[in-house]
Amino acid sequence: MTPSAEGAEVTRIRVGGTAGTDPYEAVVGRRLLGELPRLLGERAKRVAVIVPQALAETGEGLRADLAGEGYEAVLIQVPNAEEAKTAEVAAYCWRALGQSGFTRSDAVVGVGGGATTDLAGFVAATWLRGVRWVAVPTTVLGMVDAAVGGKTGINTAEGKNLVGAFHPPAGVLCDLAALDSLGVHDYVSGLAEVVKAGFIADPAILELIEADPEGARSPAGAHTAELVERAIRVKAEVVSADLKESGRREILNYGHTLGHAIEKNERYTWRHGAAVSVGMVFAAELGRIAGRLDDATADRHRAVLRALGLPVTYRGDQWPKLLQTMKVDKKTRGDVLRFIVLDGLAKPAVLEGPDPAMLLAAHAEIAAGAEEGAA
Ligand SMILES: NC(=O)c1ccc[n+]([C@@H]2O[C@H](COP(=O)([O-])OP(=O)(O)OC[C@H]3O[C@@H](n4cnc5c(N)ncnc54)[C@H](O)[C@@H]3O)[C@@H](O)[C@H]2O)c1
Ligand SMILES: O=C(O)C(=O)C[C@@H](O)[C@H](O)[C@H](O)COP(=O)(O)O
Numbered sequence: 001m002t003p004s005a006e007g008a009e010v011t012r013i014r015v016g017g018t019a020g021t022d023p024y025e026a027v028v029g030r031r032l033l034g035e036l037p038r039l040l041g042e043r044a045k046r047v048a049v050i051v052p053q054a055l056a057e058t059g060e061g062l063r064a065d066l067a068g069e070g071y072e073a074v075l076i077q078v079p080n081a082e083e084a085k086t087a088e089v090a091a092y093c094w095r096a097l098g099q100s101g102f103t104r105s106d107a108v109v110g111v112g113g114g115a116t117t118d119l120a121g122f123v124a125a126t127w128l129r130g131v132r133w134v135a136v137p138t139t140v141l142g143m144v145d146a147a148v149g150g151k152t153g154i155n156t157a158e159g160k161n162l163v164g165a166f167h168p169p170a171g172v173l174c175d176l177a178a179l180d181s182l183g184v185h186d187y188v189s190g191l192a193e194v195v196k197a198g199f200i201a202d203p204a205i206l207e208l209i210e211a212d213p214e215g216a217r218s219p220a221g222a223h224t225a226e227l228v229e230r231a232i233r234v235k236a237e238v239v240s241a242d243l244k245e246s247g248r249r250e251i252l253n254y255g256h257t258l259g260h261a262i263e264k265n266e267r268y269t270w271r272h273g274a275a276v277s278v279g280m281v282f283a284a285e286l287g288r289i290a291g292r293l294d295d296a297t298a299d300r301h302r303a304v305l306r307a308l309g310l311p312v313t314y315r316g317d318q319w320p321k322l323l324q325t326m327k328v329d330k331k332t333r334g335d336v337l338r339f340i341v342l343d344g345l346a347k348p349a350v351l352e353g354p355d356p357a358m359l360l361a362a363h364a365e366i367a368a369g370a371e372e373g374a375a
């Protein structure tokens, strides 16, 4: 723990700094906004604060603070959740930057959940071919996953995150106080990525959740900071080793091949974490059917996700559409579908071109009891 700019105790997790990338910090704690000016860069004159409607007041407060410190600060309000991750909304942001005379030394600040920071990072990556940006995630998912690692992007009609860029932020400020206003549905959906970090790399996360699932469902839980920090450390280690996903980073896609297909199939009305929850159960079944994952670890997926209140099943009649969408997953090579599976707890690996019968059998396991599924 070290003190923040405002004197509060914070945890600083280093990200990047390998293979020629600039290192930055994910800072976890409270009262962190004093860190912002340092992260905006010495030459920044203009700052664009991108926020979703739900955080309009927070965004305006931040804009006014920055204006008080001498920046030309503009507020760019965007729709909530996935509705912000479109080419139209990105174009709206580009227009706002253009109209305020935004130059290469100016900076973008994305304040919000993963959808907002994905969009804000993408706008920063593309404006003048790349300007500085800072992520201020306000959801569990944003803190533990989306804001860290530099994957930015938007969706297209054909699927999830199909347009984007790797553009790491200058810093990530995770103020745990932001989580207090998050609805339980959004809070819990973010825990799916925390569970993912547990299965692919840090089983202590699973033990903390299993010991007190009810506590884990609330920001007031005894282990909130530890769960957030552990999951960030997993992500930081992986993206520091492989920023552009030439290998190891693919493990962060555990549960996402089916998860992204479900999100698209549900027209993005399911939260990302809820879809990834079902996707992880599917991936665990695939691993088990392929003879790679033991029964106990496969069963543990359903148990821990269910204990948190996350969905573990999906409508059985949708399989042909899901399969079609999975064919354009970013891990697919040519016609060969590729899945992240586990060879054991914390032993992620790639399963290339599974037999269609195997996929169907894994699907049957998540389709059973689909009437229980909910986003
Ligand atoms: N770039 C990456 O590496 C990465 C990693 C994981 C997920 N993602 C992306 O993140 C997105 C999901 O993010 P999410 O789960 O944070 O959802 P989200 O960004 O859609 O936020 C959920 C809802 O909560 C609102 N909200 C945000 N913070 C709030 C707060 N503190 N109080 C009250 N309301 C608040 C939002 O406006 C939205 O309506 C998906 O688009 C997913 O693809 C990206
Ligand atoms: O950071 C990564 O790499 C991930 O895969 C993390 C995922 O949780 C995240 O949802 C990511 O946006 C998925 O990336 P995509 O390349 O499959 O769109």
Ligand SMILES: [Zn+2]
Pocket (backbone or CB within 6 Å): 145, 193, 256, 272, 276
């Ligand atoms: Zn994800």
